[in-house]
Amino acid sequence: MLARDQRTPFSDWWWTVDKLLLVAIAALMLAGVILSLAASPPVATRIGLDPFHFFNRHVMFLVPSLMVLIGVSFMTPRQIRRTALIVFAVSIVLIVLTLLVGPEVKGSRRWITLLGVNIQASEAAKPSFVIVAAWLFAESTKRPEMPATSMALVLLLTLVTLLVMEPDFGQTMLILTVWGALFFIAGMRMIWVFGLAGAAGAGLFGAYLLVPHVAGRIKRFMNPASGDTFQVDTAMEAFWNGGWFGLGPGEGIAKRSLPDSHTDFVFAVAAEEFGIILCLMLVALFGFIVIRTLTRAYATEDMFSRFAASGLAILFGVQATINMAVNLQLIPAKGMTLPFISYGGSSFVSLAYGVGMMLALTRQRPRTEIESMEGASAQRAYA
Numbered sequence: 589m590l591a592r593d594q595r596t597p598f599s600d601w602w603w604t605v606d607k608l609l610l611v612a613i614a615a616l617m618l619a620g621v622i623l624s625l626a627a628s629p630p631v632a633t634r635i636g637l638d639p640f641h642f643f644n645r646h647v648m649f650l651v652p653s654l655m656v657l658i659g660v661s662f663m664t665p666r667q668i669r670r671t672a673l674i675v676f677a678v679s680i681v682l683i684v685l686t687l688l689v690g691p692e693v694k695g696s697r698r699w700i701t702l703l704g705v706n707i708q709a710s711e712a713a714k715p716s717f718v719i720v721a722a723w724l725f726a727e728s729t730k731r732p733e734m735p736a737t738s739m740a741l742v743l744l745l746t747l748v749t750l751l752v753m754e755p756d757f758g759q760t761m762l763i764l765t766v767w768g769a770l771f772f773i774a775g776m777r778m779i780w781v782f783g784l785a786g787a788a789g790a791g792l793f794g795a796y797l798l799v800p801h802v803a804g805r806i807k808r809f810m811n812p813a814s815g816d817t818f819q820v821d822t823a824m825e826a827f828w829n830g831g832w833f834g835l836g837p838g839e840g841i842a843k844r845s846l847p848d849s850h851t852d853f854v855f856a857v858a859a860e861e862f863g864i865i866l867c868l869m870l871v872a873l874f875g876f877i878v879i880r881t882l883t884r885a886y887a888t889e890d891m892f893s894r895f896a897a898s899g900l901a902i903l904f905g906v907q908a909t910i911n912m913a914v915n916l917q918l919i920p921a922k923g924m925t926l927p928f929i930s931y932g933g934s935s936f937v938s939l940a941y942g943v944g945m946m947l948a949l950t951r952q953r954p955r956t957e958i959e960s961m962e963g964a965s966a967q968r969a970y971a
Contacts (some may be wrong), residue, residue, distance in 0.1 A: 600661050604951040606884060612877050613657075613943055616928040619870060621647065623929055627857040628850040630843045642850050642931050649933045653940035660944030661951075665893050666947050672719035675712055676743075676939075682709035683750045698754050708934040710751060711757050715942030716901055717747055718766055722896035725774035730893055737774075740767075757795060758922035762910065764788050766903045773898055806920050820917050822846050823856035827864070827916070834863035850931045852923060855915040870929070871912070878905035884950035897949040900942050 624890055628642035638644075663671065682700060686709055690697040699706050721740045744767050751760045768784055814925035829835060840860040843849040849857050859867050878901045885897035899951035911926040913919045925935045 597662060601951070605661060605947055606880065606950050606952075609877060609880050609884075609947060609950065611929070612873055612880070613947075616873055616877075617650065617869075618652075619873075621650065621928040623854050623858050624931055626837060626840065626861055626922050627843050627854050628931060631850050632848070643826060643903035645933070646936075649936045653936045656937055657940040657944040657947070660941055661947035663945070663948045664891065665896075665949065667725050668896070668948060669892070672945075676720050679709045680746070680750065682707065683713065683754075687750070687753055693857060696754050696756065698756055699827050706933070710754070711934040711938035712758060712941070713747060714759070714763065714903060715938060715945060716741065717902060718765065718770070718899040718942075719945065720894050721770055721906070722899050723892055725770055726892040730776060756923075758910070758924050760794075761788075761861060762903070762906055762924070765906050766899055769902045770895060770899045771880060775894060801866040805929035819846060819848065819853060820914070820921055823853050823915050824917055826856040826860035830860040830863050830865050832865055834859070834861050834866070837861055851913055851925060852911065852921075852930065854930050855912050855926055858929075859915075874905060874908045877901070881946050881950055888950075893949045897946055898951070900946045903942065904939070904946070
């Protein structure tokens with residue numbers, strides 16, 4: 589047992605970190621391992637790989653992700669700002685390189701191979717962008733003369749432009765939603781909030797008119813008879829087959845034909861084999877993590893920590909909502925992973941990075957530490 593009077597980095601972390609939040613995240617990761625074992629073997633077999641290829645890689649990605657999550661959760665807010673700025677800058681460079689030399693897959697350039705590792709730079713850009721934007725919004729509340737909001741808008745337009753060029757409209761909508769939420773939380777005028785929402789709607793309509801890929805997905809969603817809806821139809825059939833308690837582990841039928849049963853449609857596999865009860869438990873876990881983080885964020889007096897933790901929680905929750913809504917055929921199909929459940933190395937590590945920052949920003953730090961941080965900020969000791 590650790591005594592409260594022990595002054596070591598680990599003891600300081602242990603007595604200040606939100607243990608309930610940590611347990612909920614660990615439960616999600618454990619559920620991801622179980623569902624990867626259930627959903628991935630048929631996919632691997634269909635493409636001629638070892639049946640446990642994706643499961644083994646899922647567990648392999650879990651190890652560095654845990655190291656990133658725990659390591660980042662030890663950071664101070666200032667260290668988080670500095671690290672996020674570096675990660676965001678590197679991510680932008682990698683996205684540009686992806687557009688220039690990355691392989692084209694299904695009409696998109698989203699991956700680049702470095703040292704034999706496939707990297708989706710946009711995944712790392714998401715949490716780091718939230719941190720940088722939150723810092724700028726926090727500075728705008730303390731120093732109105734600083735053009736922090738304009739700088740945040742420039743960063744948004746830069747990232748969104750690069751994502752549209754890939755193209756990756758799912759990530760684009762996610763980034764716009766989180767930035768808009770931060771803009772609202774920071775207390776900006778409602779006329780600007782509505783104006784930005786209108787601009788986002790106009791952009792979506794423009795994508796529908798000009799981008800055949802986007803138009804096709806929306807048309808298939810509005811009128812299933814207008815195109816191929818095999819994956820979403822099979823996912824809905826999985827929910828019907830599973831009922832409340834599921835067919836049992838390994839007894840699922842949908843995963844045998846779903847190409848993305850281990851990634852985009854793992855939620856449907858969970859419903860078929862383990863039932864709607866497990867799905868509701870997963871929804872409860874996601875909801876608890878988001879609400880718990882928002883509650884802790886609004887309990888802190890440091891504006892940066894409040895905005896950053898809130899933005900990361902919204903990013904986490906909206907991504908999970910989009911994935912589950914696609915599985916339930918509530919919105920048009922998008923290539924969005926279910927946090928810590930779906931297979932994906934870049935997604936897993938970036939989610940661990942974001943959640944680690946959530947844990948760090950919601951730690952119960954002494955008031956003297958918060959005041960020292962605010963004092964340093966007032967003396968222009970910026971990240």
